[in-house]
Amino acid sequence: MLKIRQTTSEQLSLLIELARWISISALVGIMGGSASALLLISLNYATDLREKHVWLILFLAPAGWLVGEMYKRLGTSVEAGNNLILEEIHSPTATIPVRMTPLILIGTFMTHLFGGSAGREGTAIQTGASLADQLARPFRLSPRDRRILLMAGISAGFASVFGTPLAGAIFGLEVLAIGTLSYEAIAPCFMAAFVGDLVTRAWKVHHTVYTVTDVPTMSIRGVAYAMIAGAIFGLAGMCFARLTHAVSHLAKKYIVNPPLRPVAGGLLVTIAVFGLGTSHTLKYIGLGIPTIVAAFHSRLPAYDFAAKSIFTAITLGAGFKGGEVTPLFFIGSTLGNALSRLIPLPSSLMAGMGFVAVFAGAANTPIASTLMAVELFGGEAGAYAGIACVISYLFSGHAGIYSSQRVGQSKH
Amino acid sequence: MLKIRQTTSEQLSLLIELARWISISALVGIMGGSASALLLISLNYATDLREKHVWLILFLAPAGWLVGEMYKRLGTSVEAGNNLILEEIHSPTATIPVRMTPLILIGTFMTHLFGGSAGREGTAIQTGASLADQLARPFRLSPRDRRILLMAGISAGFASVFGTPLAGAIFGLEVLAIGTLSYEAIAPCFMAAFVGDLVTRAWKVHHTVYTVTDVPTMSIRGVAYAMIAGAIFGLAGMCFARLTHAVSHLAKKYIVNPPLRPVAGGLLVTIAVFGLGTSHTLKYIGLGIPTIVAAFHSRLPAYDFAAKSIFTAITLGAGFKGGEVTPLFFIGSTLGNALSRLIPLPSSLMAGMGFVAVFAGAANTPIASTLMAVELFGGEAGAYAGIACVISYLFSGHAGIYSSQRVGQSKH
Numbered sequence: 001m002l003k004i005r006q007t008t009s010e011q012l013s014l015l016i017e018l019a020r021w022i023s024i025s026a027l028v029g030i031m032g033g034s035a036s037a038l039l040l041i042s043l044n045y046a047t048d049l050r051e052k053h054v055w056l057i058l059f060l061a062p063a064g065w066l067v068g069e070m071y072k073r074l075g076t077s078v079e080a081g082n083n084l085i086l087e088e089i090h091s092p093t094a095t096i097p098v099r100m101t102p103l104i105l106i107g108t109f110m111t112h113l114f115g116g117s118a119g120r121e122g123t124a125i126q127t128g129a130s131l132a133d134q135l136a137r138p139f140r141l142s143p144r145d146r147r148i149l150l151m152a153g154i155s156a157g158f159a160s161v162f163g164t165p166l167a168g169a170i171f172g173l174e175v176l177a178i179g180t181l182s183y184e185a186i187a188p189c190f191m192a193a194f195v196g197d198l199v200t201r202a203w204k205v206h207h208t209v210y211t212v213t214d215v216p217t218m219s220i221r222g223v224a225y226a227m228i229a230g231a232i233f234g235l236a237g238m239c240f241a242r243l244t245h246a247v248s249h250l251a252k253k254y255i256v257n258p259p260l261r262p263v264a265g266g267l268l269v270t271i272a273v274f275g276l277g278t279s280h281t282l283k284y285i286g287l288g289i290p291t292i293v294a295a296f297h298s299r300l301p302a303y304d305f306a307a308k309s310i311f312t313a314i315t316l317g318a319g320f321k322g323g324e325v326t327p328l329f330f331i332g333s334t335l336g337n338a339l340s341r342l343i344p345l346p347s348s349l350m351a352g353m354g355f356v357a358v359f360a361g362a363a364n365t366p367i368a369s370t371l372m373a374v375e376l377f378g379g380e381a382g383a384y385a386g387i388a389c390v391i392s393y394l395f396s397g398h399a400g401i402y403s404s405q406r407v408g409q410s411k412h
Numbered sequence: 413m414l415k416i417r418q419t420t421s422e423q424l425s426l427l428i429e430l431a432r433w434i435s436i437s438a439l440v441g442i443m444g445g446s447a448s449a450l451l452l453i454s455l456n457y458a459t460d461l462r463e464k465h466v467w468l469i470l471f472l473a474p475a476g477w478l479v480g481e482m483y484k485r486l487g488t489s490v491e492a493g494n495n496l497i498l499e500e501i502h503s504p505t506a507t508i509p510v511r512m513t514p515l516i517l518i519g520t521f522m523t524h525l526f527g528g529s530a531g532r533e534g535t536a537i538q539t540g541a542s543l544a545d546q547l548a549r550p551f552r553l554s555p556r557d558r559r560i561l562l563m564a565g566i567s568a569g570f571a572s573v574f575g576t577p578l579a580g581a582i583f584g585l586e587v588l589a590i591g592t593l594s595y596e597a598i599a600p601c602f603m604a605a606f607v608g609d610l611v612t613r614a615w616k617v618h619h620t621v622y623t624v625t626d627v628p629t630m631s632i633r634g635v636a637y638a639m640i641a642g643a644i645f646g647l648a649g650m651c652f653a654r655l656t657h658a659v660s661h662l663a664k665k666y667i668v669n670p671p672l673r674p675v676a677g678g679l680l681v682t683i684a685v686f687g688l689g690t691s692h693t694l695k696y697i698g699l700g701i702p703t704i705v706a707a708f709h710s711r712l713p714a715y716d717f718a719a720k721s722i723f724t725a726i727t728l729g730a731g732f733k734g735g736e737v738t739p740l741f742f743i744g745s746t747l748g749n750a751l752s753r754l755i756p757l758p759s760s761l762m763a764g765m766g767f768v769a770v771f772a773g774a775a776n777t778p779i780a781s782t783l784m785a786v787e788l789f790g791g792e793a794g795a796y797a798g799i800a801c802v803i804s805y806l807f808s809g810h811a812g813i814y815s816s817q818r819v820g821q822s823k824h
Contacts, residue, residue: 008810009806011417011647011809013824014806014807014824016641017824018806020801022639073690084429095596116819165795166782166794166795166798168787168797169802170779172698178595179594179595179596180592180593180594180595181592181593181594181595182591182593182820182821183590183591183592183593183778183805183821183823184591184821186778186802186805186806187802187803189634190798190799190802194630194635194636194795194799197630198630198631198635218577218606218609218610219610220610221608223603223610227434227603231427231462235423246493275717280701321480355668366581366595366598368781369579370783371782371783372784374578374783374786374794375795378790378791379786379787379790379791382578382786383578383606383787384575386578386581386602387602387606390581390598390599390602391430391599392599393595394426394430394599395423395426395438397423408594409595409596411426411595412425412426412429
């Protein structure tokens with residue numbers, strides 16, 4: 001009897017703790033999902049405007065100065081962005097300033113309006129986590145609980161910005177460390193991810209649909225091809241991460257005044273865009289969604305992935321704002337498209353595999369990436385993508401796009 | 413330059429290591445997949461024969477004695493089954509005797525032929541891992557590499573017996589410990605899982621198809637219903653695990669001679685089957701696949717899940733052989749079917765959620781279970797199932813069906 005009573009009281013206290021976390025993570029989801037909706041709407045607006053007025057790209061350098069000045073005057077405490085959030089999860093010290101949210105939203109908007117090459121997941125993670133962190137004090141959370149709160153914020157942001165709740169839930173657990181995954185925040189991350197995704201959709205934001213049109217029945221050959229492709233995707237992810245770090249390192253070394261770094265980066269991008277001819281280069285700036293969609297159904301130039309890597313590394317390495325993941329989707333899907341000339345798998349499948357696998361390698365998140373493939377492309381394509389993600393993860397080395405990610409377990 | 417050279421040599425040595433592991437895990441997959449094929453074919457044969465000749469169930473007790481004597485004389489070193497494999501992974505000592513494979517295959521065949529209520533994943537894991545372990549010596553694997561080998565063997569067995577490679581790959585990583593997951597064996601587990609599944613299919617073995625016919629668009633209500641259902645599924649998983657442990661404990665306490673324990677269990681099952689009337693009870697013995705399929709499209713008695721829990725706990729607790737997972741699918745899908753009278757979600761969706769979520773709770777493997785849902789029922793049902801699996805995992809306590817599972821991170 002005692003055992004049963006103990007058990008019942010264990011389940012009861014669990015129920016109470018869960019009810020508390022449900023409220024907290026629902027709030028995290030509502031805030032993160034709303035911020036993602038605002039972000040997506042503002043980026044649609046910025047992209048439309050820029051596509052109508054290509055001359056806006058001439059002002060990328062001055063826009064970079066504005067973003068740089070804004071962060072120099074108001075944002076030094078939040079400039080580390082995603083890495084600040086990861087550091088706070090690893091060793092909690094102080095609440096993340098709420099100003100992270102408006103600063104990153106404005107910075108990302110400016111970056112995209114004036115033609116930087118960047119993504120959005122970094123922004124969504126920062127708004128999700130910094131808004132979530134504001135709940136720590138009113139709910140009197142312990143440092144351990146604050147860690148869970150921040151992970152739920154990451155999940156809410158990631159899930160809502162891409163419309164992939166399962167991938168978002170696991171991403172918040174998986175991104176902290178390379179090679180290990182701990183379940184302590186699993187329920188809050190799931191809750192925040194699903195609520196965040198629903199809230200973004202409730203704001204009438206629609207996500208792009210990518211369609212893998214042709215998936216051959218799995219075979220030993222299919223496994224082998226997916227592994228070869230995965231290794232190449234992993235190297236591409238590693239190259240992108242290193243290139244971005246190298247640009248950032250050079251900019252910091254040679255340009256002392258921070259706001260001048262994005263000015264230099266902006267100038268380079270503007271010169272490249274107009275110097276090489278807008279008919280060739282416009283696809284490499286901004287999010288690049290039309291090219292990602294095209295990678296699933298048309299034959300694209302084989303160098304697209306390299307051009308996008310360079311444009312994005314310059315933009316983000318120089319200090320513009322946004323994320324790395326949508327460019328990684330671009331790099332991966334176009335590289336997959338190109339590789340389908342050599343690897344005998346359908347090009348739309350290869351695009352889908354590259355879409356998630358370059359990201360898996362660069363972010364060191366193979367399970368979240370596999371779930372994303374399943375959510376976006378279905379289970380059959382997800383099987384190929386899962387193999388590619390795991391091999392990409394192995395081949396991408398230990399220095400991914402998030403420098404504050406720890407090494408929980410060496411890859412080899 | 414040095415850095416680039418270092419990197420290149422790092423990737424090269426990775427390539428060599430990977431090539432070695434690809435050969436090893438392909439062999440693991442071939443052996444595990446073939447053993448699963450043999451198991452599935454033999455169980456089909458046993459089930460057909462038993463359904464044609466119901467009187468076979470009268471001989472369950474003597475069959476239990478045979479199984480018990482067989483293990484007493486030949487199998488004391490491998491009697492711990494799944495737990496022996498988990499122990500060897502946690503602290504490697506000696507190669508698992510190859511006799512584990514024929515003994516468990518024969519034991520499972522006898523259990524099913526004479527009407528015990530049991531599953532098959534335990535058998536597939538044991539054949540997969542014990543066959544894999546035979547490669548440790550020829551390939552001169554270190555103790556660390558032998559752990560990876562055993563995990564790949566688990567993945568091969570699980571993936572091939574259910575036809576779910578992604579779930580199998582993650583199951584081999586996830587089952588070791590509660591609350592943490594380490595990636596060191598991720599590539600061998602994926603490789604062994606995919607090859608194992610392909611090999612089983614190459615042996616012309618077909619897997620049952622379960623169809624979730626109706627999935628409403630996700631909503632806040634849907635999330636809430638999935639959480640409530642998940643909590644109940646978790647409690648059902650916990651009750652099943654405790655009941656099985658309790659039967660086993662009682663049998664060991666009151667029956668000194670091991671072969672007499674399955675005799676007692678067999679007698680109980682036979683008396684129950686014929687005493688309560690075969691028209692009611694035959695569905696609870698064996699694998700119970702027709703009832704699982706029916707749970708996805710028909711209304712079933714609300715007590716089915718409880719009856720199956722009792723029949724299986726007696727069968728397995730008394731020392732018959734097989735696995736727990738197919739009975740857990742039965743318990744989950746029929747419980748989901750029953751709960752759809754109270755929870756306003758479609759009954760086929762509730763059956764699918766229960767199918768994976770009771771298993772997630774009892775085995776403490778929420779991510780593998782979510783992937784299984786996606787592979788079997790598709791991404792949309794998988795979202796509901798994922799929520800249910802995570803909540804079930806939280807509510808099932810720390811004593812699952814695998815006693816040798818360690819607690820990596822407490823659930824709450």
